[in-house]
Amino acid sequence: MTDTLKAGGAALWPVKMDTGIGGHFGSSFNVEYESEGVLVYKHWEEGTVIADDQVVPTDQQWTAFWKAMETLEVWDWLPRYENHDIVDGTSWDVRVEYAGKSIDSGGSNSFPRAPEETKNSYSTELFQSFTEAVSALLGGRSFS
Numbered sequence: 001m002t003d004t005l006k007a008g009g010a011a012l013w014p015v016k017m018d019t020g021i022g023g024h025f026g027s028s029f030n031v032e033y034e035s036e037g038v039l040v041y042k043h044w045e046e047g048t049v050i051a052d053d054q055v056v057p058t059d060q061q062w063t064a065f066w067k068a069m070e071t072l073e074v075w076d077w078l079p080r081y082e083n084h085d086i087v088d089g090t091s092w093d094v095r096v097e098y099a100g101k102s103i104d105s106g107g108s109n110s111f112p113r114a115p116e117e118t119k120n121s122y123s124t125e126l127f128q129s130f131t132e133a134v135s136a137l138l139g140g141r142s143f144s
Contacts, residue, residue, distance in 0.1 A: 012063065015097040016097040017032065017096045018093070019032075019092075019094045019096065021091070025046065025088065027142070028043070037062075039055045039056075040052070041053045041055050043141070064133070068129070068133035068136075069098075072133070074096075074112075075103050079104065080105070080106060080107060081110035082110050083110040085109075090108075091106070091108045091109075092107055092127075112124065112126055112127055128144070131143050
């Protein structure tokens with residue numbers, strides 16, 4: 001475990017975090033780091049705001065999230081993932097800066113995948129695991 005994860009409290013807070021997923025139709029979600037360990041969670045359905053909440057994750061939730069970021073190798077994701085064969089689909093963005101690492105990645109109808117995952121799959125287990133980690137950070141709120 002890194003010294004940052006052992007420290008807890010403010011050492012677990014990101015410098016920057018802004019991640020979202022959604023599409024032209026259906027559900028859309030966004031999480032943005034505000035300050036002092038507070039996240040702003042937004043959820044829309046068909047353009048109507050369903051939730052606009054402040055969430056304060058526990059040290060345990062932050063620690064689990066950062067471990068997931070490492071396990072999923074999010075820091076190594078490509079800057080962009082595109083599938084030009086789908087016009088109206090899902091777009092996503094991940095912008096996070098924490099403990100000297102940063103990621104600025106996004107996509108449209110294409111997602112990071114583990115080497116063993118088929119290229120024919122629309123979503124991927126790897127990306128689904130990331131959205132589950134964000135949901136857990138948010139205390140179980142939806143994020144996909």
